[in-house]
Structures are given as structure tokens and as C-alpha cells.
């Protein structure tokens with residue numbers, strides 16, 4: 246075991262720090278809408294031009310081809326520098342791209358990967374349906390093969406940023422007669438295709454916050470060449486993406502939360518006084534949170550150490566399940582420190598909206614209950 | 630950067646695990662084989678000494694094996710899994726404290742010929758410039774020549790005679806022997822404060838590692854049982870109420886083990902961050918041991934409430950180690966007062 250970085254790693258870190266210092270956007274990120282799209286894509290473009298967009302992406306797809314340790318160093322410096330949470334890019338960079346890299350055709354790779362990395366396009370994820378959330382494998386959105394096209398009919402829901410995205414990773418049922426996990430295909434869907442309609446869905450964080458959508462498909466024609474992997478093998482293709490999401494994709498967030506806890510400690514010291522804090526219930530809870538978020542960093546390092554040997558498996562659910570609930574506890578304590586004024590929702594608000602937002606952390610990308618099922622069955626070997 | 634054991638480190642873990650499986654199986658703690666008070670582990674010390682385990686992290690010039698806090702922490706996880714008497718902690722910490730200035734005492738401790746008990750405060754401790762006064766519990770001290778005292782801000786090695794009014798008490802953790810005693814301006818043979826060096830941080834790290842082992846063993850026992858015990862025609866592990874409890878135990882144990890590894894590497898560098906990371910590891914690991922110990926009993930049902938299986942041992946040991954040098958409340962007070970490490 247060691248936490249040593251090579252001289253070359255240290256040079257990489259210094260370069261990252263220097264570049265971030267000079268280039269991090271100073272303006273506030275718009276919370277929604279076309280302004281947010283422009284902000285996120287512009288920032289991605291800038292990182293790409295600086296050579297920082299795909300640190301661990303293979304060189305052939307425009308990345309730097311460096312190790313996960315380098316990626317981790319980049320994330321650490323990014324978090325320290327207070328880099329923006331450019332959520333719109335998440336699906337493209339962390340889901341669609343790794344999936345296309347692993348299972349796509351040469352043509353799909355050469356067309357889509359450079360566009361994703363250089364911040365030309367945004368992607369969204371069309372997996373969940375009104376009647377199939379946790380039970381994703383039972384999805385019903387239908388695609389019939391007609392000639393060299395797929396004709397899609399049905400609906401997806403909770404599609405984050407569908408209204409701002411150019412492309413979608415879309416799971417459809419191509420063989421209704423096959424057992425449920427065997428009749429699914431993974432498609433690349435152009436969001437401008439005729440027959441796609443969106444219904445905005447407002448979320449709980451603030452009045453008028455849009456965030457996600459229901460998406461309706463009426464005779465939407467998608468070229469067969471947009472299937473990633475084999476027709477009817479989409480479940481396996483999708484699982485490779487979910488594995489990635491539960492493993493390394495959350496690293497930046499994990500590291501970022503250490504700074505959130507320290508801001509809370511400072512705020513509590515100011516309000517309660519340093520010595521009072523040591524004997525106060527809030528101080529006790531903050532100490533617990535500080536220890537836990539410190540441990541999350543250690544977990545992140547262990548995941549990176551394991552990933553150097555083999556891709557993340559089910560054990561990545563341990564960190565994910567822990568971290569999503571820890572985020573909720575961390576954001577919750579802010580209200581207790583702020584006190585009565587926490588029922589106000591100021592325009593410039595670092596605590597209340599992020600607190601409300603954490604209610605989704607134990608739901609999106611597999612609920613905590615589903616994560617526990619995975620841990621129980623696949624990590625501990627308990628019967629189904 | 631790599632937070633997984635190296636091949637050599639894994640060999641040490643396997644060696645210790647193999648030794649404990651043969652010499653200290655958990656069944657040794659069942660009442661049908663041994664009495665209520667005392668424990669059979671005194672017999673382990675000479676054997677552990679032979680393997681070099683008692684002086685594992687003591688520098689070679691001090692007569693130890695000269696390995697680092699990483700190897701020490703890995704072996705302490707194994708001690709926790711096997712519920713080895715916490716007297717081992719007295720031996721390790723005592724050997725470190727003695728090695729620098731009292732080579733004969735260090736040698737006797739590492740050879741397993743001088744046992745070392747632990748002292749932990751029952752209330753406020755007055756400790757000015759290495760003179761200590763207060764009321765204490767002594768753990769595993771009955772046959773000990775020396776005592777390691779751990780408070781929230783100091784660690785000190787005493788001759789046992791220094792403690793007055795030694796009187797036996799029954800311990801909640803009935804395999805550990807317990808006494809009350811006092812120090813009136815007691816003078817240690819050797820001591821260091823939380824501010825100098827990593828002696829104090831090492832104590833917290835090893836308690837954390839031991840607690841991690843307790844949490845892992847409680848988890849393993851619960852999972853094994855959930856796979857074989859059937860109700861309603863199915864293994865109870867198929868019920869989500871049980872499965873999710875086991876998943877939460879697995880999460881707690883993983884959190885603890887990762888932070889213990891991280892902290893052990895920090896300590897092995899003698900880093901300024903040692904105290905911070907050791908405290909963080911202690912807080913999450915003792916939490917895991919307490920929670921997993923309690924949950925493990927529930928997963929077993931009535932048999933978990935008996936002395937005939939091991940389930941009850943983990944939570945009791947977790948409570949005992951929680952108090953060594955100050956319980957979670959004390960540690961969290963210390964930790965929130967510490968400067969941030971980013």
C-alpha cells in the first residue's frame with residue numbers, strides 16, 4: 246500500500262493546477278435552460294482544447310490515454326479549484342462514450358466520440374419508463390425492425406435534460422417474445438428525429454425547476470446502424486454502462502464533498518464558537534460526517550486501485566450506496582446550523598436547493614434499496 | 630498510489646490469519662469450554678512472540694521487525710476478527726514506548742514474557758508534564774507487569790505497581806479481566822503527548838483496525854447464518870429485511886477498512902496528518918463494530934441472544950474498545966476541534 250505519486254504524476258498535478266487556475270469559469274453556472282447548455286458545452290470545449298477533457302480516455306478517441314490515478318489527480322485538483330458541476334455532460338462522457346467505446350462499431354466510435362469529448366454535443370439517457378423504473382429489464386418501449394430501420398413507439402420518463410440534448414442512449418424492446426432481458430436493444434437516437442415529443446416535468450428543488458421530461462415516441466425511425474452491440478443484446482450493453490456509473494464516474498463528486506463538509510465546519514464554528522462545538526450535538530454529528538467523508542476519499546482510492554487490475558464490479562455498490570446517503574446527511578445538517586432562516590429560499594443559495602436536491606441521490610441510477618439487493622446478492626452471495 | 634496490500638503484506642495477513650485459525654478459533658470463547666472470567670489468550674503471547682508479531686512495527690534497532698504501520702494495521706484487523714485479547718494492544722503500544730529508551734523492557738514485552746495491560750480513564754485525568762492523576766479502568770492487567778495508559782491526549786507506559794487501589798470488577802465483556810485503580814501523581818516510565826510524534830495516533834489507528842476486524846467478523850457470522858437458517862421455506866437471507874441489514878453491515882465494514890488502510894499509509898510516513906486520519910479511522914471503525922455487533926445478534930434471532938454462538942461477543946468487545954482512551958463522544962469532540970486536512 247502506498248499513497249506515493251511518481252515525479253511524473255506530480256508534474257501532471259502541477260500542470261493541472263496551473264491550467265485550472267487560469268481557466269476555471271468565474272461566472273455563475275445557470276441552473277437550467279439553454280444558458281446552462283451553453284455554459285456546460287463551452288466549458289467542456291475549453292477543457293478539450295487545453296488537453297484535459299479525456300484524461301483516461303484512449304488516445305485514439307482524442308483522450309490522453311493516462312491511468313485512472315491521473316484521472317483521480319485531475320478530479321482532486323478540479324474539486325480543489327472549485328470547478329463547476331457540469332452535469333449536462335455527464336451522460337455523454339460517463340455513460341454513452343464508455344459504452345460506445347466498449348461495444349460500438351468503428352463508424353459509431355469515429356462519429357460520436359470526438360463530438361462528445363470536444364463539447365460539441367450533449368446526450369441524455371432514455372432508460373426508465375413510467376411502469377419500469379427499478380425493474381428496468383421489463384421495459385416496454387417498442388421498436389420494430391422495418392427494412393434497415395427501427396420504428397420506435399412508446400414512452401420514456403425522468404429523462405434528465407432531454408430538452409437540451411442532441412442525442413439519447415435509448416433502450417427499446419426489439420423482441421417481445423423473448424425472455425425479458427433477452428429482447429432489448431441499445432440505440433443511438435437523434436433527438437431531432439420526427440415523432441419525438443417532450444413533456445417537461447417540474448422537480449421539487451425550487452418553483453419552475455424543469456430538469457427532466459417524459460419523452461413520447463410515435464413512429465420514430467432510427468437507422469439500424471445506430472444499434473450499439475447486437476440487436477437484442479442491449480441489456481448486456483446497458484449493464485456495462487451501469488457498472489461504470491457505479492464505479493468511477495462518481496469520483497469527482499466524492500472528492501468535492503470533502504470541501505462541503507469543511508465549509509459546514511467553518512460555518513458551525515462561526516455560529517457556535519469552536520469550544521462549544523466540541524460538546525454540542527451538531528459538533529458530534531459534524532465530526533461523524535467529517536470522518537465519513539474522509540473515509541469516502543479512502544474508498545475512492547481503493548476503487549481506483551482495484552480498477553487498475555479489473556473493471557469495477559458489484560462491490561462498487563458499497564461506495565455508491567454509502568455515499569448517496571452520506572450526501573443527504575451532510576446537506577441535512579446545513580439546515581440545523583443555519584437555524585430558523587433555513588426556511589427561506591434566497592436567490593443566491595448555497596445550501597437549501599442542494600439539500601433538497603439530495604433527495605434524488607438515493608433514487609436516481611438505482612435506488613438505495615436496489616443497491617442493497619445488489620450488495621446482498623452479488624457481493625455477499627445471499628439468495629434471491 | 631495503491632491502497633491494496635502488496636504481495637508481501639498479503640503474506641503477512643495470511644500467516645497471521647492461519648496462525649489464529651489454528652490457535653485462536655472463535656469457539657475458544659464459548660462458555661462450555663472456558664469459564665466466565667478470564668480468557669485463554671495469555672497462552673498466545675509466547676507463540677505470537679515467536680512469530681515476531683508482538684514487535685512487528687517496532688524498529689529493528691529497537692529489537693522489532695521494523696515493519697510499518699500498514700503491516701501493523703493489517704494484523705490488527707486479524708486480531709479483531711479473532712477477538713484476540715485486547716492485551717495485545719498493551720503489548721504493541723508498550724513495546725513501542727519502551728523501545729527507544731528501555732531496551733530490556735521492550736525485549737521482555739516482545740518476547741511475550743512480560744504482559745502489558747491497558748488503562749483507560751473513568752473520568753477527568755490530570756496530566757501535567759508527564760505526571761498523571763485520576764481514576765481508571767485496568768483491562769487485562771491481572772498478570773501484567775506493565776500498563777499502557779491511553780487518554781484523549783496522551784499515551785504513557787507505567788509499571789503496574791504505580792496504580793493504587795486495584796480492585797477487580799466483572800466486565801460486560803466477560804472474557805476480558807477488569808479492575809478499577811487510581812494514579813496519584815503517577816510517574817510513567819515513558820510517555821508522549823498527542824502533539825509529539827505518532828505514538829498516540831498509532832493507538833487510535835490500531836484500535837480502529839481491531840474494530841474493523843470485529844465489524845468484519847460480525848458481518849461474516851451474520852451472512853453465514855442468513856444463508857443456512859430457513860423460515861417460511863426459504864433461507865432468511867432471501868428476505869430483504871435481513872438482506873439489507875447484511876448489506877448495511879458490509880458497507881460499514883468497507884468504509885472502516887478503507888479508512889484504516891488510508892490512515893495506516895499516512896502514519897507510515899510519519900505525516901503531520903497522522904492524528905487526523907487516525908481519528909477519522911477510529912470514529913468510522915468503532916461505529917461499524919458497534920452497529921455490526923448489534924445487527925448481527927438481530928439477524929440470528931434467539932440463538933444470537935445465547936452464549937452458544939459468537940454473535941453476542943462482537944458488540945461487547947466493541948463497547949469495550951470504544952472506551953479505551955475515550956469513547957466516540959470524546960473522540961468526536963477531539964476530531965471536530967482538529968484542523969482540516971485537505
Ligand SMILES: Cc1cc2nc3c(=O)[nH]c(=O)nc-3n(C[C@H](O)[C@H](O)[C@H](O)COP(=O)(O)OP(=O)(O)OC[C@H]3O[C@@H](n4cnc5c(N)ncnc54)[C@H](O)[C@@H]3O)c2cc1C
Nearest residue numbers: 370371372373378379403404405605608609610611612614
Ligand atoms: C433526479 C433524477 C434524474 C433521473 N434521470 C434519469 C435519466 O436521465 N434517465 C433515466 O432513464 N432515468 C432517470 N431517472 C430515473 C431513475 O433511474 C429511476 O427513478 C430509478 O431507477 C427508480 O425507478 P422509479 O422511480 O420508477 O421507482 P420504483 O422502481 O417505482 O421504486 C419505488 C420504491 O420502491 C422500491 N423498490 C422497487 N423495487 C424494489 C425491489 N426489488 N426491492 C426493494 N425495493 C424496491 C424503490 O427502492 C423505491 O423506494 C432519474 C431519477 C431522478 C430522481
